[in-house]
Amino acid sequence: MIDEATLAQYEIVIGLEVHLQLSTTTKAYSAEKYEYGGLPNDQVSVITLGHPGTLPVPNQQVVKYAVRLGLALGCDIRKEMHYARKNYFYADLPKGYQITQDHTPICNGGYIDITTNGVDKRVNLTRIHMEEDAGKSIHDVDPFHTLIDLNRAGVPLLEIVSEPEMRSGEEAYQYLTEVRKIVRYLGICDGNMEEGSLRCDANISVRKFGDPKFGTRTEVKNMNSMRNVQRAIDFEAKRQIEIIENGGTIHQETRSFDATDGSTFSLRSKEFAHDYRYFPEPDIAPISLKDVFIEEVKKGLPELPSQLFKKYTQEYGLSDYDATILTEERGIAEYYNDLISKFNNYKVAANWVITSVKSYLNQRAIKIDRFPLTTSNLAKLLQLIEDGKISHTTATQKIFPGVVDDNIDPETYAKENNLLQDTSEDEIIALAQAALDKYPDKVAAYKQGNKNLLGLFMGEFMKAAKGKADPKKANQILRTLLEK
Incomplete structure (x- = not known):
């Protein structure tokens, strides 16, 4: 040797x-x-x-x-x-x-x-x-x-x-x-x-x-x-x-x-x-x-993975990891490109393609050309999250599984299954205050510096709201009430 x-x-x-x-x-x-x-x-x-x-x-x-x-x-x-x-x-x-x-x-x-x-x-x-x-x-x-x-x-x-x-x-x-x-x-x-x-x-x-x-x-x-x-x-x-x-x-x-x-x-x-x-x-x-x-052949060339990688990282601000995953297959890149033409939050769109979409493909051992949910309907789902009408958790755990196989309109599905967030701000304040009133000792501990307790209050709030309140708004209101 x-x-x-x-x-x-x-x-x-x-x-x-x-x-x-x-x-x-x-x-x-x-x-x-x-x-x-x-x-x-x-x-x-x-x-x-x-x-x-x-x-x-x-x-x-x-x-x-x-x-x-x-x-x-x-x-x-x-x-x-x-x-x-x-x-x-x-x-x-x-x-x-x-x-x-x-x-x-x-x-x-x-x-x-x-x-x-x-x-x-x-x-x-x-x-x-x-x-x-x-x-x-x-x-x-x-x-x-x-x-x-x-x-x-x-x-x-x-x-x-x-x-x-x-x-x-x-x-x-x-x-x-x-x-x-x-x-x-x-x-x-x-x-x-x-x-x-x-x-x-x-x-x-x-x-x-x-x-x-x-x-x-x-x-x-x-x-x-x-x-x-x-x-x-x-x-x-x-x-x-x-x-x-x-x-x-x-x-x-x-x-x-x-x-x-x-x-x-x-x-x-x-x-x-x-x-x-x-x-x-x-x-x-x-x-x-x-x-x-030769010119005719040149006109028919697609964007190559190296070109897309450069665009995703330098123009769209994606990480090298995200860009690498998105450019591994031409079909995935084309699906992503079509998605961001309808929904322009590049990072959010990338996250969904890399996680939910690719997980669906991997679990069924299929290629993206057999993925049933169109980019139009996925874009609608992401827009519902962006507009605060549904939470990310509701989107991933309830709406996406319910619409993907049959390519159902996400908003229609959300309405039919009573999943839209329609809680008013006054209701959110009332629910948040109720969550704090349930744990007065924890509120005191939070005010003394134990900021990790915010998760406890959020959990109590979401349980009471039954998933129909905007978590971001609830988080902001809870912080405001705790700072009083």
């Missing part, structure tokens, strides 16, 4: 290759549909299988999604490009080559901003390119054979390649979290690592602090969660440091991750680009993007 002092002498260098399976209705170069969980080999065509005489046709939606992602990440969009063939043999790649992009990726540059332990960092990108997926080899069903499901073959992918600028497993975790959030906001990928629609390969090397030269890197594949990516990086860095400290040599290779014990193991020696014999795809003409096409 290597001690912590030795580990602290080394810097980890990490670059990530993230594959996004796009949410198109058809595949990258053919018309057959793809749906996760379908019967094996039921979503294939002669084009996907590479039969002689068949020709691939690029899916325009894939190009649109690639431009959308590139614009969102600040990339340079290439206007003239061609596809390439990447030649290698796998049993789950029936054509014997993958249609991808080599020298002319659709996007160059760009960046993703992350925050780790309160420290902001910009991770620069190398490129984003379009390609197709391979099928899936299944090793755990038949003890004697590997099974092949070609449904996934030909499904469109975007690959985001970062610069080797991350320095810890935690930074890689935050990077993936941000990627998933962005692609979900853009509506181009559902980001489910468990289903393979977002996959990550991590390139990892180590070097002594101050050494300008990168160490030999290994690539770790087959990680099905963001936390496992972090675990794999942490393990692999320690493994490499231990080899170097013991006088060994790091070999460039592809490794896999074993989630059961958190270790990596070797799969094969690392291929180089020349092993793939890239050459221009002869069956697809070069693509030319017009400025009007």
Whole structure:
């Protein structure tokens, strides 16, 4: 085992290759549909299988999604490009080559901003390119054979390649979290690592602090969660440091991750680009993007989570915590934005979305698009509180549960169930005085400095008022009477 002092002498260098399976209705170069969980080999065509005489046709939606992602990440969009063939043999790649992009990726540059332990960092990108997926080899069903499901073959992918600028497993975790959030906001990928629609390969090397030269890197594949990516990086860095400290040599290779014990193991020696014999795809003409096409895509971009976070904290005065929760999902942010267009107390609206609304969603394991209460009716409920017609307690414990499932008008519900606060000020004074008269010794103690007794008086008052008096007004009146 290597001690912590030795580990602290080394810097980890990490670059990530993230594959996004796009949410198109058809595949990258053919018309057959793809749906996760379908019967094996039921979503294939002669084009996907590479039969002689068949020709691939690029899916325009894939190009649109690639431009959308590139614009969102600040990339340079290439206007003239061609596809390439990447030649290698796998049993789950029936054509014997993958249609991808080599020298002319659709996007160059760009960046993703992350925050780790309160420290902001910009991770620069190398490129984003379009390609197709391979099928899936299944090793755990038949003890004697590997099974092949070609449904996934030909499904469109975007690959985001970062610069080797991350320095810890935690930074890689935050990077993936941000990627998933962005692609979900853009509506181009559902980001489910468990289903393979977002996959990550991590390139990892180590070097002594101050050494300008990168160490030999290994690539770790087959990680099905963001936390496992972090675990794999942490393990692999320690493994490499231990080899170097013991006088060994790091070999460039592809490794896999074993989630059961958190270790990596070797799969094969690392291929180089020349092993793939890239050459221009002869069956697809070069693509030319017009400025009007790029501008049209740009107009359709939603506000991204980083933009909303900045607006919520700097313009609306929300805390970083509130802004983070509200921007986790695009649907939640859109619901909040619509709510504050009808009720302009930003903090109160945020509190309700984060607590009552999200609790309802979590208890039923549903998304915000299935939340039954409209923003109009929730805004009416919040306005009732703001106007002093109902208490916050009544709103949360009685009215919200009563109106949410059937999207009932809150004021109508409150009236029908006799929940509106209609006690006059004279009545509030009388009830407050009665609460004080019940505890003359406590009143004396309060006047001698025991201010905590105010809660006792408030409790007695609310019991007598049966929840139909404004607690704020009651609190003020009780204080006034006690100061006499």
